[in-house]
Amino acid sequence: MANAADLVVVGGGTIGGWASVFAREQGLGRVVVLERGLVGMGASSRAAGIVRAQGGRPATVALGRWTIDFYRGQPAAYGTDSGFRELGYLILAVTEDDERAGRERVAMQQAEGLDVRWLTPDEAVAAVPTLAPDGHRGGSFIATDGAIDPPRNVRAYSLAMQAAGVELRERTPFQGIRMNGSRVAGVETDAGPIATERVLLTGGPTLRDVGRLVGLRIPAGAARHSVAVLEPHPAFAVERMPMVFDIGAGLYWRLEEGGLLFGWSDPDEQPGEARMIDWDAFERWRERLAGFVPLTRDLGVRKVWCATIDYTPDHLPILGPAITTDGQRLDGVTIASAGGHGMMWGPAVSKVAADLAVRGATALIDVSDLGLDRFDAEGRSRLAPDPIALPFPVSAD
Numbered sequence: 583m584a585n586a587a588d589l590v591v592v593g594g595g596t597i598g599g600w601a602s603v604f605a606r607e608q609g610l611g612r613v614v615v616l617e618r619g620l621v622g623m624g625a626s627s628r629a630a631g632i633v634r635a636q637g638g639r640p641a642t643v644a645l646g647r648w649t650i651d652f653y654r655g656q657p658a659a660y661g662t663d664s665g666f667r668e669l670g671y672l673i674l675a676v677t678e679d680d681e682r683a684g685r686e687r688v689a690m691q692q693a694e695g696l697d698v699r700w701l702t703p704d705e706a707v708a709a710v711p712t713l714a715p716d717g718h719r720g721g722s723f724i725a726t727d728g729a730i731d732p733p734r735n736v737r738a739y740s741l742a743m744q745a746a747g748v749e750l751r752e753r754t755p756f757q758g759i760r761m762n763g764s765r766v767a768g769v770e771t772d773a774g775p776i777a778t779e780r781v782l783l784t785g786g787p788t789l790r791d792v793g794r795l796v797g798l799r800i801p802a803g804a805a806r807h808s809v810a811v812l813e814p815h816p817a818f819a820v821e822r823m824p825m826v827f828d829i830g831a832g833l834y835w836r837l838e839e840g841g842l843l844f845g846w847s848d849p850d851e852q853p854g855e856a857r858m859i860d861w862d863a864f865e866r867w868r869e870r871l872a873g874f875v876p877l878t879r880d881l882g883v884r885k886v887w888c889a890t891i892d893y894t895p896d897h898l899p900i901l902g903p904a905i906t907t908d909g910q911r912l913d914g915v916t917i918a919s920a921g922g923h924g925m926m927w928g929p930a931v932s933k934v935a936a937d938l939a940v941r942g943a944t945a946l947i948d949v950s951d952l953g954l955d956r957f958d959a960e961g962r963s964r965l966a967p968d969p970i971a972l973p974f975p976v977s978a979d
């Protein structure tokens with residue numbers, strides 16, 4: 583094969599994009615990113631941008647913290663940024679069970695060194711002045727969570743890829759791999775093969791299909807997720823106001839251009855590609871939002887979109903070697919999915935993925951549990967799900 587690379591990354595979303603930059607920083611010579619369409623055209627440009635270190639398990643706290651530090655350090659490291667804004671984040675408890683689980687979570691997060699605390703309902707309203715005083719039991723709060731601007735993040739990793747000398751091939755679908763014994767020897771593309779001994783497979787909501795191209799069964803799902811932005815109001819024309827998550831229902835909101843952005847996932851949603859806005863659901867979620875933020879009731883709607891979000895059955899990332907359904911390891915092939923949390927964990931997931939692809943190990947988190955081998959033949963995980971997540975479908979099928 584005339585064409586050769588030290589690493590081929592499949593997918594030009596935030597995971598593949600940042601991972602390619604980190605791989606170059608680790609000294610790899612030629613890094614090629616294959617993107618079947620245009621960079622960022624998957625989930626990464628359509629996200630709501632919520633970024634939190636308030637994870638439900640020590641590993642996800644670590645991924646969130648590393649990512650926030652990364653976003654903060656971007657101007658110095660890359661001369662650009664993903665638009666990270668520190669806003670604070672209140673994760674509301676509505677039921678007694680929410681409160682008990684929330685307080686236990688805070689204890690775990692504090693033990694991990696996070697400066698998070700529990701706010702009573704009055705303290706919650708003092709922190710978020712537009713929040714109704716009733717209908718909740720307060721919640722967990724941290725001042726240092728925030729949001730990025732997802733299209734700006736696509737721009738940031740594109741510029742970083744260019745500066746790092748990553749070779750981006752847009753409109754070039756990955757079609758499969760060539761093996762030499764148990765080790766990968768190259769990839770197939772519609773523009774011809776590329777010889778390589780390292781391949782990183784990403785794909786976000788399409789990772790399952792990418793896996794099928796090499797004979798893997800990756801239990802990564804895809805579902806509709808919806809976001810709306812309400813018109814500006816003087817109450818939102820402030821420098822900072824904490825984001826809020828109604829965790830039991832899966833509704834969140836944050837400041838956006840002087841108005842309010844809110845997003846929701848329907849717990850009864852069937853897995854599959856998002857095709858259209860569900861306007862009935864929009865009205866229901868808007869009504870629920872107005873219960874928490876009464877002044878939104880009379881606000882006009884500026885924009886609404888739905889897009890396909892990635893998820894995993896246990897809401898955790900998939901990071902590890904490629905293992906086929908019959909237990910065969912494809913040496914040199916690594917899998918990376920942020921499990922629907924690519925804004926809040928993306929750079930950390932990408933760093934781990936680059937570490938695994940280049941050196942076979944990472945110091946960022948313990949990944950021994952996070953590989954494909956945690957799923958059974960039906961795609962069920964043997965790990966308890968991360969308790970802080972959107973209400974994704976329970977199965978990735």
Ligand SMILES: Cc1cc2nc3c(=O)[nH]c(=O)nc-3n(C[C@H](O)[C@H](O)[C@H](O)COP(=O)(O)OP(=O)(O)OC[C@H]3O[C@@H](n4cnc5c(N)ncnc54)[C@H](O)[C@@H]3O)c2cc1C
Nearest residue numbers: 593595597618624625626630631632756786923924925926
């Ligand atoms: C509406 C919405 C709101 C969201 N809000 C948030 C949020 O607030 N916070 C948060 O943390 N996360 C959020 N997410 C999730 C987040 O956007 C994703 O987890 C993240 O973007 C996944 O990144 P990725 O690189 O894995 O996938 P993608 O960005 O989807 O990139 C995968 C790429 O692979 C390419 N590809 C697929 N097949 C091939 C092939 N055969 N050959 C070459 N290329 C291929 C695709 O074209 C695509 O560009 C949201 C997602 C959606 C849809």
